[in-house]
Amino acid sequence: MSAPNSEPSTLYTKLLGETAAISWQELQPFFARGAVLRVEGTQDLVAVAEALACDDKDKVTRWLTSGDLRKLGELDAEDYLARDPQLWAVVVAPWVLVQERLAAPALH
Template sequence: MTDEPTLPLEATLNLETATIPWRELERFFAAGRAIGVSPSLDLIKVGAELSRDNAEQFKQWMDEGKVDVVGDEQAQAWHEADAEVWALVIRPYVLVQGKLDA
């Protein structure tokens, strides 16, 4: 039996991150499972902390307004702009971060 090397959590999550049209995530928003992540944070690091169930870090980010359930205004703006967002699934949630214009 051979042991295959495992990637660190952050590397694994990086492979699972993708850009996706917001409209494809609206069902998660409707279920209250779309979590908005500020562009000031690293989406992968936020996903890693969620995977580790680091409630203390999440509370700090929420208190700072950097992580929260996607609000109606933001969802509508992304819908109207037909926006693509960065997304990372950490079941049962989807972390969502608006793409910065290049």
């Protein structure tokens, strides 16, 4: 039995290269159009983008059901406006996927 392929797909690599930091101020016009999906910090932002781009209904449905992927709501917008967190985004038209960067653990 051969080991599973651990190399990222070409699409994954392409999407990874297209990810970028974004401020809430830059994201607001996309939010106003209802085009922002929030990816929980426990998920791989690029893997979620890849699944959306490939129309992987099983994965996307599982994330939508669990809440790991959802449309950014008003409460999220108010929270982002108040806190101005570090956000990471990638576009899978017509969506902008956004994920809050989790703070690195403090070193002791």
